Amino acid sequence: MNSNTVIDLKNIYKRFYVGTPNELEILHGIDLTVSRGEFVSIVGASGSGKSTLMNIIGALDRPSLGSYTLNGTDICSAKDGELSHIRNREIGFVFQTYNLIPRNSALKNVELPMMYARMRSRSRKKRAAELLEMVGMKDRMKHTPDELSGGQKQRVAIARALANEPSIILADEPTGALDSSTGRMIMDLFHKLHREKGITIILITHSNELAEETERVLTLMDGRIISERRGSRYAEGQYSPCTQ
């Protein structure tokens, strides 16, 4: 295994038990290696198992079979507490539905991962404010999620994902609920993070257009990776730089 490897999935199976004897196998032996600083996108039809795979990569779920090493840690044998720690420090999640904590200000939401990392109140407030400024949400820090638009919510969620300087950002259809121009803005933010901070990003998307902008495009079909190629517009840099 290359020392530059962040994610190493070998022969991953995932089965759900929907009451015996109906055993539902969703992932049928996935092999996937992601190196540090890569920007990978996963595309595929609805129900092909993209989210299921993403949850395993994000240490939210365990594979039924196979081995998974993340930054050198064997996820399959890790205890719940270790998985919490890994999710807290190594991974930043961005969800399609934003998943901000209701009734908590943008600032409080961004502070959350740092709170679980036991960072002191003052320093985490400072960092949360910096992150919100970076995503262009400085003047909305005190607002609660219900006072923000979808795009604004997703920017807060991205700031939150970055809180503990994770090595990987996992984004499951982050632009799925946004109009195309707002989606564009979020995508630009990912490009900026990738380019400037060298963060590893795995993006699930239904938009081929957005997928083509990434370094590597994986196509999933019925729980198998059927193709893997370079994004057609990745090198060409056809995406516009982040504009706020």
Place this chain on the structure above:
Amino acid sequence: MLKDNILLALNELKANKMRSLLTTLGIVIGIAAVIAIMILGNGMKRYTVDTMSSPESRRVYFFLIQKGQEDINDEQNYDDSVREMRNSDQYNVKTFEKLREKFSDRLEGIIMSYDLGTMKTGSNDINICGINPCGLKMKGTINIAAGRSITAEEYSSGKSVIMLPDKKAEMLYGSTENALGKTLECRKNNSFFNYTVVGVYHKEKESMMQDMLFGSTGEPAFVPYNNASQKPVGESCFTDFCALAKKDTDLNKLEKDLEKYINTEFYKDNDAYKADVLVLQEALDSVAMIISIMKLVLMAIAAISLVVGGIGVMNIMVVSITERTREIGTRKALGATNGNIRTQFLIEAVMICMLGCTVGVVTGLLLGKLMSSLMGISGSAEASSIVISVVFSMLFGVFFGYYPASKAAKMNPIDALRYE
């Protein structure tokens, strides 16, 4: 982290104000009842001690009963065929003299009181009561406001002197001072009575407890017993009377000794009747009984509402956790450990209980004060009872919050995130 969790919990409580308040109602009632009980209990204890030293509590009752009866309340053994009571069966001045003589160390005197009822004076009504010095002691806390009290000489000779209550004196003569030395002309049916006003008294307000125990004595004008009664003590006979025991007398022993003495001295040869002596102890006991029943009822209410309240808290926590399943999933995705989640919801449950406790303590203090002032006792809460309530409600929160909090902690992050 603790501070964050407390702020978080407060935030949630604030967001669901109505729900939080309704949830805590059981705890509010429970804690309020506990505090009120403590205040009442304290007041009662103090009141009983006070009452035990009041003259009323030293009253000794003398009744006449049939020889077959156990005591005055024994109706089962009351026999209709027994001959009617004659004057010679009754108590008279000889009884009093003997008692004064034999029990001078334990009896202060015989209580004499004769109610003349309502008389007319001009266009006003006035209640007049004949009493002796011991009798006056039974009429509540009486202070001389003007003039003087009736003298011993006036009492025994039955002089036509009168002591007015202050309100009456002001009504009749304008002021208490003005009343002194005046002659009060009274009329009842076709009889006329003239009294010289020698004093005006003020009476302290009677409490409800006092009323319950001894009955209201009102505020009549007082004249010497020997003047009021058609026949002076020496010529009368009585079917019952009261005496006043001296302070620090063992009343139960006195009761037995008196009964034995009178029955051997006066009623040994009586074919039908005997004396029955009673002390107040029993009345006090029955009041203590009422109070302890009240306490028990309140305790039961407290216990029931605390348990119901606790289950209410548990229920609302389960509801809240179900509602916030996605939030729990998100927190776990962001790195919250099972312990973090459990702590968060435990603190929330404790905060709900403490909110209920705070409202309950305030309500209980008001309720206890109100009830004790209605009953005319002065109860107060000890700081310790409040501290105990707070600690108790915290434990309550932990106890009833533990199951929902654990349920939240054990949620699978994926299932929680996928929850619709």
